Amino acid sequence: MSKAHAGSSRAESLQTTEEQQSDDQPEPERETDLSRDDAFEMLSNRRRRYTLHYLQDEQTDVTLSDLAEQVAAWENNSTVQEISASERKTVYTSLQQFHLPKMDETGIVDFDSRAGEVTLTDAAAELDIYLEVVDRYDIPWSSYYLGFTLFGTALVSLSWLELGPFAAVPFVGWTVFLLGVFLVSSVSHFLLSRRMRLGVDEQPPEVNDA
Numbered sequence: 001m002s003k004a005h006a007g008s009s010r011a012e013s014l015q016t017t018e019e020q021q022s023d024d025q026p027e028p029e030r031e032t033d034l035s036r037d038d039a040f041e042m043l044s045n046r047r048r049r050y051t052l053h054y055l056q057d058e059q060t061d062v063t064l065s066d067l068a069e070q071v072a073a074w075e076n077n078s079t080v081q082e083i084s085a086s087e088r089k090t091v092y093t094s095l096q097q098f099h100l101p102k103m104d105e106t107g108i109v110d111f112d113s114r115a116g117e118v119t120l121t122d123a124a125a126e127l128d129i130y131l132e133v134v135d136r137y138d139i140p141w142s143s144y145y146l147g148f149t150l151f152g153t154a155l156v157s158l159s160w161l162e163l164g165p166f167a168a169v170p171f172v173g174w175t176v177f178l179l180g181v182f183l184v185s186s187v188s189h190f191l192l193s194r195r196m197r198l199g200v201d202e203q204p205p206e207v208n209d210a
Helices: 003-024 036-043 046-058 064-075 085-106 122-130 141-160 164-168 171-195
Strands: 109-112 117-120
Touching: 036 046, 036 085, 036 122, 046 064, 046 085, 046 117, 046 122, 064 085, 064 117, 085 109, 141 164, 141 171
Parallel strands: none
Antiparallel strands: 109 117
């Protein structure tokens, strides 16, 4: 065997070994931790919120075509059967070229552009903590609870000091009243927050409130 042939065989053997080692190595795990900025950016666009709602509701791989049809129907306050070809195409193109690649880059979906399939990832669950929507009430719950606390403290203090008409109700009576109001407020907050989460109802919250 010539030296050239032996060298060539040795090089091919080394290349085969390297390829086998490369195949045996697991692919690096994808980053799934969302930053606060990424979370707000994903939720700042209605089309992306509709996409997340649809994916969470389906809980399986979906096709880009089906996704675009449903998002277009929600945006036009219509049904999948009633949307026009232009409405569907506009949403399809927007999702394919901009929104889904961006969501895939963030890590909340896996978008296979060749197969036209979209899958929700576990990272999407982290978005729930950013979904306290003020909605039409225009008062954040944090401001409501702060105001309620200040009002309750003033009311109980005036009763305890026996000032004016507040003394007509015992201190304990005002305390029980305020606890009851707090309980009702907490239950209302829980139910409203749940209703405003993506993927809970058949339609997105913004469509239900339209």
